[in-house]
């Protein structure tokens with residue numbers, strides 16, 4: 475079992491470069507299976523979710539080659555074997571194999587996905603979309619069976635704004651006959667990234683990034699080359715860590731627009747944030763003001779940064795409120811932060827965080843990916859040594875976390 479060890483109390487200083495986005499990578503890899511020729515994905519982060527996907531692709535018969543941060547995927551000889559469980563359960567985004575295999579073969583059998591446990595995470599909107607495209611859907615013994623000899627474009631209104639359902643429907647629709655219209659679609663930058671790849675492969679997609687997306691499908695998708703957008707959640711985590719340690723950090727290789735909600739909230743606290751074309755510079759201050767945060771679908775404040783931000787708010791002056799409107803129980807980090815001396819109580823979907831609280835290094839466990847990020851931020855602030863277990867969950871989404879933080883002067887290592 476690996477442990478992350480952090481000796482806190484050192485301000486982070488210097489430059490850090492952000493990797494490609496996890497939530498794009500895990501959608502672009504299955505999207506590549508829609509073509510019968512080679513797709514090259516650049517700026518791929520070296521994270522566990524990508525590694526698990528690589529092994530699933532090998533099981534399916536795709537020829538996968540890794541060259542540094544590139545993945546070459548030749549899906550010409552792909553086979554449509556059932557994927558009931560195992561690797562499928564190790565990540566949330568395995569659900570994209572439903573849309574990809576349905577599009578490519580007209581049928582698929584996939585186990586229910588895993589991913590971070592944040593409260594109920596149904597996939598009813600994904601399935602509603604597949605049914606609208608003409609698929610028969612059956613759920614039994616923990617797996618989904620999909621079959622659609624002829625996928626046909628349709629108008630689909632999502633009852634819930636869902637990143638996964640929007641992308642999954644786009645994948646299947648890219649090879650459907652005719653036009654699909656997704657209404658009340660999610661607008662996250664990762665959706666635009668997937669639309670860009672599918673367009674380069676030959677589908678015609680309009681409206682990605684708005685709440686109405688039109689996809690004109692084709693059977694003629696071909697491989698292409700695509701570079702992944704920067705990971706706004708990784709970038710936000712370094713911005714929060716810089717503010718929390720009262721450091722001075724330039725976060726490079728970012729799209730500042732994608733981080734507007736984080737920049738706005740840091741500025742509201744009194745933290746200095748400067749925007750450049752492809753970088754954000756964060757300078758922490760001695761005293762910060764309390765805040766209220768409400769998570770929302772993009773362009774609102776991202777739920778994936780609510781947990782690390784909570785660690786920062788233990789240092790603000792006054793009592794802050796963090797409400798998660800996306801997930802009902804994304805608060806498993808709270809008990810661990812309290813173990814480190816924080817005073818936080820959870821009332822329904824809201825964490826009430828008492829500020830100006832010194833944190834003391836302790837033995838804590840990352841229950842999920844961003845809970846882990848919250849504990850890393852807390853460990854960087856805390857007096858004495860913090861030992862974090864559950865590191866494999868942090869590895870799902872952060873490339874070279876200790877190296878990047880060490881280069882910024884953080885005292886962090888893995889045992």
Ligand SMILES: CC(=O)N[C@H]1[C@@H](OP(=O)(O)OP(=O)(O)OC[C@H]2O[C@@H](n3ccc(=O)[nH]c3=O)[C@H](O)[C@@H]2O)O[C@H](CO)[C@@H](O)[C@@H]1O
Pocket residue numbers: 497500566567594595596597598599600601634635636637638639660771777778800801
């Ligand atoms: C791999 C990936 O990209 N993961 C991201 C994706 O997860 P994921 O795609 O799973 O999240 P969704 O956007 O689908 O979920 C948003 C909300 O809709 C609900 N819902 C979703 C689908 C559905 O069929 N029915 C339903 O009720 C969910 O329970 C949740 O309350 O977006 C989340 C919200 O920004 C992020 O936290 C995750 O990091």
Ligand SMILES: C=C(OP(=O)(O)O)C(=O)O
Pocket residue numbers: 496565566567588589590778843844871
């Ligand atoms: C919740 C997350 O990931 P996933 O949906 O892959 O579990 C996340 O990246 O914070």
